[in-house]
Amino acid sequence: xxxxLVSTLTLVSIFSILAIGLNVQWGWAGMLNLTYITFMAVxxxxxAGLTIGPPVYxxxxxxxxxxxxxxxxAALGGTLAAGALGAVVGALALRRLRSDYFAIVxxxxxxxxxxxxxxxxxxxxxxxxxxxxxxxxxxxxPLTPEQYxxxxxxxxxxxxxxxxxxxxxxxxxxxxxxxxxxxxDELAAQAFARPVFRFKxxxxxxxxxxxxxxGALLAHFIGAFNPAGxxxxxxxxxxxxxxxxxxxxxxxxxxxxxLFTGVISETTRFIPPIxxxxxxxxxxxxxxAGLIIILVLRFRPEGILPEPRDKDSNRDDDKGTTxxxxxxxxxxxxx
Amino acid sequence: MHAVGxxxxxxxxxxxSAVALSLQFSVSNxxxxxxxxxxxxxxxxxxxxxxxxxxxFFDALVGAGVTATAAWAINRxxxxxxxxxxxxVTVLFVITIALSLMIxxxxxxxxxxxxxxxxxxxxxxxxxGPFLWTATDIVVMVVAVAIMVTLHVVLRYTTFGxxxxxxxxxxxxxxxxxxxxxxxxxxxxxxxxxxxxxxxxVIALQGGTFNPLTGxxxxxxxxxxxxxxxxxxxxxxxxxxxxxxxxxxVGGAYLASSYKQxxxxxxxxxxxxxxxxxxxxxxxxxTV
Numbered sequence: 034x035x036x037x038l039v040s041t042l043t044l045v046s047i048f049s050i051l052a053i054g055l056n057v058q059w060g061w062a063g064m065l066n067l068t069y070i071t072f073m074a075v076x077x078x079x080x081a082g083l084t085i086g087p088p089v090y091x092x093x094x095x096x097x098x099x100x101x102x103x104x105x106x107a108a109l110g111g112t113l114a115a116g117a118l119g120a121v122v123g124a125l126a127l128r129r130l131r132s133d134y135f136a137i138v139x140x141x142x143x144x145x146x147x148x149x150x151x152x153x154x155x156x157x158x159x160x161x162x163x164x165x166x167x168x169x170x171x172x173x174x175p176l177t178p179e180q181y182x183x184x185x186x187x188x189x190x191x192x193x194x195x196x197x198x199x200x201x202x203x204x205x206x207x208x209x210x211x212x213x214x215x216x217x218d219e220l221a222a223q224a225f226a227r228p229v230f231r232f233k234x235x236x237x238x239x240x241x242x243x244x245x246x247x248g249a250l251l252a253h254f255i256g257a258f259n260p261a262g263x264x265x266x267x268x269x270x271x272x273x274x275x276x277x278x279x280x281x282x283x284x285x286x287x288x289x290x291x292l293f294t295g296v297i298s299e300t301t302r303f304i305p306p307i308x309x310x311x312x313x314x315x316x317x318x319x320x321x322a323g324l325i326i327i328l329v330l331r332f333r334p335e336g337i338l339p340e341p342r343d344k345d346s347n348r349d350d351d352k353g354t355t356x357x358x359x360x361x362x363x364x365x366x367x368x
Numbered sequence: 369m370h371a372v373g374x375x376x377x378x379x380x381x382x383x384x385s386a387v388a389l390s391l392q393f394s395v396s397n398x399x400x401x402x403x404x405x406x407x408x409x410x411x412x413x414x415x416x417x418x419x420x421x422x423x424x425f426f427d428a429l430v431g432a433g434v435t436a437t438a439a440w441a442i443n444r445x446x447x448x449x450x451x452x453x454x455x456x457v458t459v460l461f462v463i464t465i466a467l468s469l470m471i472x473x474x475x476x477x478x479x480x481x482x483x484x485x486x487x488x489x490x491x492x493x494x495x496x497g498p499f500l501w502t503a504t505d506i507v508v509m510v511v512a513v514a515i516m517v518t519l520h521v522v523l524r525y526t527t528f529g530x531x532x533x534x535x536x537x538x539x540x541x542x543x544x545x546x547x548x549x550x551x552x553x554x555x556x557x558x559x560x561x562x563x564x565x566x567x568x569x570v571i572a573l574q575g576g577t578f579n580p581l582t583g584x585x586x587x588x589x590x591x592x593x594x595x596x597x598x599x600x601x602x603x604x605x606x607x608x609x610x611x612x613x614x615x616x617x618v619g620g621a622y623l624a625s626s627y628k629q630x631x632x633x634x635x636x637x638x639x640x641x642x643x644x645x646x647x648x649x650x651x652x653x654x655t656v
Binding site for chain 2: 063065067125126129130131132133134136137138140141142144145148149152266269272307309310311312313315316317318319320322323324326327330331334
């Protein structure tokens with residue numbers, strides 16, 4: 034029972050990190066990235082690849098990289114690789130596409146990357162994937178396997194705290210304010226001389242970096258990683274969590290993950306399986322996810338925790354604070 | 369040459385699906401992510417009907433009818449209320465994603481994730497000119513052509529078709545001229561749903577087997593055809609489908625078959641990035 038709770042909590046904290054990154058892209062900047070999970074996967078593959086040794090079945094598979102580097106370097110590498118992919122995809126797709134076509138282009142690019150990685154044993158082991166991914170710091174620390182799970186949970190919680198503080202800081206910064214202004218009214222933001230494309234691209238890269246970091250933590254937690262671990266549906270699960278918890282609100286993203294992947298999805302495990310239909314329980318999760326998205330958007334579009342709004346409605350009395358962030362009025366007045 | 373023959377059959381299948389998507393998009397202005405599930409619903413509708421009778425014609429009609437009803441109900445019960453509150457296109461798009469999740473997984477809950485197939489009489493392969501086609505292949509192409517011709521007649525020569533084109537061109541102008549827009553939109557969902565359902569039956573017949581993910585796997589190919597032909601223009605979608613069908617089948621003859629979809633999606637990305645108005649288009653509709 035304790036094992037189960039610890040591993041569920043570890044997963045919840047990793048998924049919270051992922052949700053924060055997606056919330057930067059969708060919640061703050063309104064970019065509907067339908068293949069967010071691909072950026073998580075790139076972080077996972079690169080980080081795992083940098084730490085792992087040669088494959089067990091070397092005659093069937095090859096792992097690129099395979100450098101046996103220490104975890105912090107590898108996690109950084111995974112994070113940066115995801116960010117680099119984000120820069121390429123964002124630079125190609127963000128420039129002029131309508132938001133729904135942007136979404137379709139991300140989905141399409143994700144599919145291409147998925148097929149290329151899944152069909153080639155020479156990149157990251159193909160369908161079989163990577164396994165035997167080393168546990169971070171396991172050699173340096175004198176811990177029993179049971180104590181180690183607690184250590185890894187603590188590591189993920191610290192990482193989550195770090196990402197949360199970063200997001201909280203950026204949310205209030207001129208960068209975050211400008212993004213929300215762009216999301217609410219792109220023309221108005223342009224009229225305030227904000228370089229819309231550059232801001233969106235930065236937000237896209239930031240979200241990708243966070244995805245890559247979360248992916249690195251996930252790969253080293255599970256110890257194996259293959260294409261079954263990042264099917265396109267996972268992205269929709271993260272969206273459900275964000276809609277439920279509160280679009281645009283960083284704490285809301287965490288709350289959404291806790292409620293949806295931590296509570297709702299875990300309870301579907303305890304529903305007795307339908308005989309002859311082994312996929313039903315997993316599918317039920319998808320039905321519930323879709324239902325939650327529609328109900329939340331219909332009856333409480335802001336989610337459980339609404340996005341914090343600027344309180345300084347009496348702006349004339351506010352000396353100095355708004356002059357540094359001139360995009361803020363656009364957010365407040367045009368919604 | 370055989371690949372060209374297969375390509376034409378694939379084109380016919382994609383054309384049915386893409387015309388439905390394009391028609392529904394042009395009139396409602398919502399890119400329907402649940403379109404793939406409409407295809408799947410058609411196949412499962414026919415499967416259920418097959419418990420009653422083995423008459424394939426009847427089964428296909430049931431599949432189309434089930435999907436048409438579902439599409440109409442989705443517009444009436446979910447899309448319309450959001451529209452009345454002035455929801456953005458992005459929000460409506462997200463709603464269709466949620467619907468796609470629900471239908472797809474709902475089908476897995478009811479029918480299981482395993483494959484099913486429609487019972488069709490045994491058939492041999494016929495040599496037609498330079499092509500090798502089964503009887504099903506020929507029926508599929510005839511059905512596709514028949515639907516295209518019917519759609520053309522409806523769009524071009526009926527009052528309803530005229531109203532549809534008016535709404536597609538400009539919603540404001542259409543409503544000030546006294547067109548009952550909600551009714552036109554609702555009937556278009558019904559019509560597009562019917563064609564999509566039929567496309568699903570055709571996919572099931574032509575592919576042999578299907579599962580709850582079959583329609584979803586056609587979604588991006590369908591988008592690719594619709595986009596290549598110019599989004600929101602049913603005639604363009606037909607031309608796009610022919611291109612897509614030939615490129616994927618002929619290209620697939622040289623590459624591993626799992627790359628067929630990658631090929632289609634590559635075309636989609638390229639067209640959207642380089643020529644968002646479609647290969648033959650003049651109006652820019654995919655940009656901001």
